[in-house]
Amino acid sequence: TKNFAVLSSGGDAPGMNAAVRAVVLACEREGGQVIGYRYGYNGLLSQSCRNLNAKTVHNLIQQGGTVLHSGRCPEFKSEQSAKTAAANLNEKAIDCLIVIGGDGSFRGAAHLSKYWSGQVIGLPGTIDNDIPGTDATIGYYTAIETAVTSIDKVRDTADAFERLFLVEVMGRHAGFLALKAAIASASDYVILPELFESEDKSLNEIELQLHKHRKDVEHDSFIIVVAENVWPGGLDALSSSLAQRTGSEIRPVILGHVQRGGSPVSQDRILATKLGCEAVQAAYDGDNCIMIGEQKGELVRTPLSEVCDASKPLTASTVKTMKLLLNNRYA
Ligand code: F6P
Numbered sequence: 001t002k003n004f005a006v007l008s009s010g011g012d013a014p015g016m017n018a019a020v021r022a023v024v025l026a027c028e029r030e031g032g033q034v035i036g037y038r039y040g041y042n043g044l045l046s047q048s049c050r051n052l053n054a055k056t057v058h059n060l061i062q063q064g065g066t067v068l069h070s071g072r073c074p075e076f077k078s079e080q081s082a083k084t085a086a087a088n089l090n091e092k093a094i095d096c097l098i099v100i101g102g103d104g105s106f107r108g109a110a111h112l113s114k115y116w117s118g119q120v121i122g123l124p125g126t127i128d129n130d131i132p133g134t135d136a137t138i139g140y141y142t143a144i145e146t147a148v149t150s151i152d153k154v155r156d157t158a159d160a161f162e163r164l165f166l167v168e169v170m171g172r173h174a175g176f177l178a179l180k181a182a183i184a185s186a187s188d189y190v191i192l193p194e195l196f197e198s199e200d201k202s203l204n205e206i207e208l209q210l211h212k213h214r215k216d217v218e219h220d221s222f223i224i225v226v227a228e229n230v231w232p233g234g235l236d237a238l239s240s241s242l243a244q245r246t247g248s249e250i251r252p253v254i255l256g257h258v259q260r261g262g263s264p265v266s267q268d269r270i271l272a273t274k275l276g277c278e279a280v281q282a283a284y285d286g287d288n289c290i291m292i293g294e295q296k297g298e299l300v301r302t303p304l305s306e307v308c309d310a311s312k313p314l315t316a317s318t319v320k321t322m323k324l325l326l327n328n329r330y331a
Contacts (some may be wrong), residue, residue: 006068
């Protein structure tokens, strides 16, 4: 049997608790023990941890956030930190560390493995879905749902006043969340980092579409989903440029951290449960420095070195749909 440690790191995501639960139950089934480190790598450095078992993970699958807490830990890049972490893991007689997080967390895991002889296994947990090696990350589906529900509400008031709304959606430097949210909320335009060329090009296109929209729908309510970190100067800059060009009354809305919270939808619970169980299996298979993902319904193990610095393209079929119904509708 093996002793496991688990931590969640970086931006929390709905479903992280479901992953912790799966790891604990799968591990206990094999006769092993699990400890949970608090606040990501910070807890690993300060040896802040607690025992996890069937009792502690009872009633956990539906809870948002992460019971282990999360944290970013810039100092974990240093050699000294990795050595401290290795010593702490050895002190607790840990055989395998499971890291639930995004690419920064996996870089930390890969760094640690240079100084620690135990196994390190990653589980992709982020609302951004910007991790290669898996079709979806834990938390992504819930965040889409939250964004869509919020945009539906914006739609009600946009319709009532016939206003133009800008809705900023998270995603760090990736447009997955914005793209899916825009399609599912029947938004009228979407600005994505992967397709953004210039402010002028986007403004021209929006103007053209708004004009057509007014003619076809005889309505002035218009919703533009904007992925964060794309528009130079942010939502306020876009808002004033658009107001100048169109003469429309514009309201900017930043959805922000609500997108990170809430009870995970079933897709995230199931994904987290499958990936968590597979991580324990992979540890018993002797795997090291890998991330567990799911691609086309199959569980996939990918070396951490391949997921850390690679970028993940948007799904071509989703982009095609978006171009047909949103950006290039009238091109
Ligand atoms: O990676 C998850 C995420 O929510 C991103 O979408 C966003 O850019 C970032 O984290 C926000 O980070 P913080 O919680 O530190 O403000």
